[in-house]
Amino acid sequence: MKNLITLFFLLLLSCLKANSQDNKAPGIGFSGGVPATTNIRGAQYPLILPNHHVMFRLKAPDAQKVQIELGKKYDLVKGDDGFWSITTDSIGEGFHYYSLLIDGIATADPASESFYGMGRMASGIEIPFAKGDYYAEKDVPHGDIRIKRYYSTVTKSWRQVYIYTPPGYDANISEKYPVLYILHGGGEDERGWATQGKTNMIMDNLIAERRARPMLVVMPDANLGAAAFGEDGLKTFETEMKQCIIPFIEKNYRIKNSGEYRALAGLSMGGLNTLYTGIYNTNSFSYLGVFSSGWISPMQNNIANTQYEYMKQNTSKINSNLKLFWISEGGKEDIAYKNGQIMLAKLDELNIHHIYYEYPGGHTWPVWRNNLYNFAPLLFK
Amino acid sequence: MKNLITLFFLLLLSCLKANSQDNKAPGIGFSGGVPATTNIRGAQYPLILPNHHVMFRLKAPDAQKVQIELGKKYDLVKGDDGFWSITTDSIGEGFHYYSLLIDGIATADPASESFYGMGRMASGIEIPFAKGDYYAEKDVPHGDIRIKRYYSTVTKSWRQVYIYTPPGYDANISEKYPVLYILHGGGEDERGWATQGKTNMIMDNLIAERRARPMLVVMPDANLGAAAFGEDGLKTFETEMKQCIIPFIEKNYRIKNSGEYRALAGLSMGGLNTLYTGIYNTNSFSYLGVFSSGWISPMQNNIANTQYEYMKQNTSKINSNLKLFWISEGGKEDIAYKNGQIMLAKLDELNIHHIYYEYPGGHTWPVWRNNLYNFAPLLFK
Known part of the structure; x- marks a missing residue:
């Protein structure tokens, strides 16, 4: 029995080792490669090669077909040693979701951290970026990410919210802060x-450089049963914000609780929620950020037309309440680009003041990190 | 182009729907089933059946072999519709890791949340438990889970720590709190x-019932290069605790910073760290909790013998400093049981005061949740 137990621990050790050894770089031909920072500890692959090609390699002697989906699908090639491998095209800056497909089943790569995206736990890879200094971890004062649970009287269930509190929040007990509410995508x-977006790093760095005011950043869960593409979903989110999230935050944190010190932003589906909740509540929010979004034509034409009519009736109220209405797209390659342009033209026609910003990269997290980096300094000035 | 964009969003919608539909309960024969709370939103499977059998079902028309490893390996059976399914044996209370194996490759089930365990991102399933009320989410005051980053001068890298702050911590700005440092396993x-252990729920409920004192619970990352099975690893963790973690916590939180108000506990590998760091620093810790652990014989005999010799030379100091030395095992089925018994006999022989507690369930999270629930009320009284 004693030997059995020893054996177990030795197995555990060798198992932990084997996991990383199975996954070791071959060491020849790829001397410039580094494991992705999103790999689990000890995993060598995915390996970032010079010029940001990515090498995948995993042991699967009995698999029939192994693929990686990272921008596009790559078929891995099986070697005599039972390892499958592939080197991808050059991959762009920052964070990208990817999938490991075994016999066509999309799953998460066991060698990588998982992230909730694409409606499931997916793999993610962080590609180094020369201009990514703004989200690097530096020796500056750091805020906290807090995980809070609250009971929603709208959904009748406990829900979770992530909250960034800025450096000094705990110590400066007499100071009250403005808040940015920021929403994820579908x-x-x-x-x-908090994870894919690196909100804490971006804010820590901006605050350290005095480019952004210290603020709380509240990251709610905007999944409320119905997706935000229909009016029911949009309305439910508005109610959740007004009845549950904002009161909860203002009760539990030292917040400047007037619209003047409240911003709302979101990406893609979260941008639609921002348009709906934001435009109809400009008394409550003075700053709006709509990233990679815009009413979806023709699916949301009714919702859009109702909102444009509201804008027409309330132009001066909206323009006077909103200190900033910031709209961005990830270039022409962003799948929301066209809908965004339709909306922008309409806003011009209606004389609703706004600012448009474009950063290429499509409908992806590198674009949204950049959006937050450019949007946050404009708030609460 | 406009149609293309609409198409994308419709595809996104239908894709999100399809994910859950692929995974829908057949509706006949399993009317008593409920999706596991650890499933991703919308996923019907794994489905918990009466008596805690678990039904797995997933679409994989092109797979050759699909298995679930949950306590043991189950071969799924392929139906004519391309769905593979299986119903497991009855599974015990609480949280269990599991794997989805496709053609022999252990991966995480895309229908489930992932958890870092077994040295990788693994699936986890929460099995309902009639006596699990102590970790249920209730309408009681809730503390926060905070994610903090700190720079370790030991590892020369940024590291992460999770911290539970009790209800009222933000409001009671003149109050200082005791701290429990608690460590994960290999x-x-x-x-x-914070996740598998449900530390926040357990503490919220205990504090609400006034069974535990409000305290911070600090959850460090005990992976420091070398595993804690050799003296190097144990020593490195001790240094990290003393030079980095404790000073960082005491600088940033309102802490009663003396040994009298400091506890250290850990499970399995974390229990070894607790034995090493705790016994050699009883000036710094007044309460020790060693869950499902004990020096591994014969691998760690040298480390153990050195410690027993230290105990012999410092019996009265250890007994007078430690208000509680709490050792637990998950019954005879716990792989650490035998090593624990060897240690307990040695502690008796050396007259080192301790308390032994046993809760059946083996080397698993249900046991460790129960351990925290029984250990925390004994602290700082």
Whole structure:
């Protein structure tokens, strides 16, 4: 029995080792490669090669077909040693979701951290970026990410919210702070901005440089049963914000609780929620950020036309309440680009003041990190 | 182009729907089933059946072999519709890791939340438990889970720690709190106690019933390069605790910073760290909890013998400093049971005061949740 127990621990040790050894770099031909920072500890693959090609390699002697989906599908090639491998095209800056497909089943790569995206736990890979200094971890004062649970009287269930509190929040007990509420996209949740988005790093760095005011960033879960593409879903989110989330935050944190010190932003589906909740409540929010979004034509034409009519009736109220209405797209390659342009033209026609910003990269997290980095300094000035 | 964009959003919607539909309960024969609370939103499977059998079902028309490893390996059976399914044996209370194996590759089930365990992102399933009320989410005051980053001068890198602050911590700005430092097991990390362990629920409920004193619970990452099975690893963790973690916590939180108000506990590998750091620093810790652990014989005999010799030379100091030395095992089925018994006999022989507690369930999270529930009320009284 004693030997059995020893054996177990030795097995555990060798198992932990084997996991990383199975996954070791071959060491020849790829000397410039580094494991992705999103790999689990000890995993060598995915390996970032020079020029941001990515090498995948995993042991699967009995698999029939192994693929990686990272922007596009790559078929891995099986070697005589039972390892499958592939080197991808050059991959763009920052964070990208990817999937490991075994016999066509999309799953998460066991060698990588998982992230809630695409409606499931997916793999993610962080590609180094020369201009990514703004989200690097530096020796500056750091805020906290807090995970809070609250009971929603709208959904009649406990829900979760992530909250960034800025450096000094705990110590400066007499100071009250403005708040940015920021929303994830479809198939994501409250973890998106905190992990994929690196909100804490971006804010820590901006605050350290005095480019952004210290503020709380509240990251709610905007999944409320119905997706935010229909009016029911949009309305439910508005109610959840007004009846549950904002009162909960203002009760539990030292907040400047007037619209003047409240911003709302969101990406993709979260941008639609921002348009709906924001435009109809400009007394409650003075700053709106709509990233990679815009009413979806023709599916949401009714919702859009009702809102444009509201804008027409309330132009001066909206323009006077909103200190900033910031709209961005990830370039022409962003799947929301066209809908965004339709909306922008309409806003011009209606004389609703806004600012448009474009950063290429499509409908992806590198674009949204950049959006937060450019949006946050404009708030509460 | 406009149609293309609409198409994308419709695809996204239908894709999100399809994910859950692929995974829908057949509706006949399993009317008593409920989706596991650990499933991702919308996923019907794994489905908990009466008596805690678990039904798995997933679409994989092109797979050759699909298995679930949950306590043991189950071969799923392929139906004519391309769905594979299986119903497991009755599974015990609480949280269990599991794996989805496709053609022999252990991966995480895309229908489930993932948890860092077994040295990788693994699936986990929460089995309902009639006596699990102590970790249920209730309408009581809730504390926060905070994610903090700190720079370790030991590892020369940024590291992460999870911290539970009790209800009222933010409001009671003149109050200082005692701290429990609690450690995960091998192949896990700082997320273990916060997610798998439900530390926040257990503490919220205990504090609400006034059975435990309000305290901070600090959950460090005990992975420091070398595993804690050799003296190097044990020593490195001790240094990290003394030089980095404790000073960081005491600088940033309102802590009663003397040994009298400091507890240290850990499970499995974390129990070994607790034995090493705790016994050699009884000036710094007044309460020790060693869950499902004990020096591994014969691998750690040298480390153990050195410690027993230290105990012999310092019996009265250890007995007078430690208000509680609490050792637990998950019954005879716990793989650490035998090593624990060897240690307990030695402690008796050396007259080192301790308390032994046993809760059946083996080397698993249900046991460790129960351990925290029984250990926390004994602290700082």
